[in-house]
Amino acid sequence: MRHGPTHEKNFVGWRDVPADLSDHALIARLNAHLPQSSVLISSDLIRASATADTLASDSRMRLPHDPDLRELDFGLWDGMHARDVSQSHPEPQPRLLDHPRRYCGPEGESWNDAARRINAAVDRITQAHPNTHIIAVAHFGVILTQVQRALGVDAHAAMAHKIDNLSVTDIHITPRGWDIGTINHQV
Secondary structure: OEOOOOOOOOOOOOOOOOOOOOOHHHHHHHHHHOOOOEEEEEEOOHHHHHHHHHHOEOOEEEOOOEHHHOOOOOHHHOOOOHHHHHHHOOOHHHHHHHOOOOOOOOOOOOHHHHHHHHHHHHHHHHHHOOOOOEEEEEOHHHHHHHHHHHHOOOHHHHHOOOOOOOOEOOEEEEOOEEEEOOOOEOO
């Protein structure tokens, strides 16, 4: 699931900004919707870890935060508004949109690099907890890399999916491969 809203209007990657977790009714509905008997893990960024902490319970084993579940690293663009990126880097943004798998912000990581990092973390977590429901509280880019993986589509097709804050995306790993349930489910 995606972490709570930050209300940021700028790029937020590895910059540590808090989530607004004041919608207690929505969090209660999420808590009821998610499997009780499960493991619970999050990115180490506070917006994800604090969201996961609100879902912790006696029946959910809370795993340590995992830095490999962080959002894409936007590098020098982190904290900048899209229009400021366009002004200071007139060519990169269109290239990022045209070639998200190869291009990244200065000192950041490409979609491919992020996907390799995130895929390795997801593989490690799922192998350590086979046949177990895993609730991973993460970020927009993290979720979309796994949507891409489950659907077998390119980065553009994956990025076409909307992933709202506090939404649930349901992915199953079966003997036949990856299968996607719902994407961006609102409870």
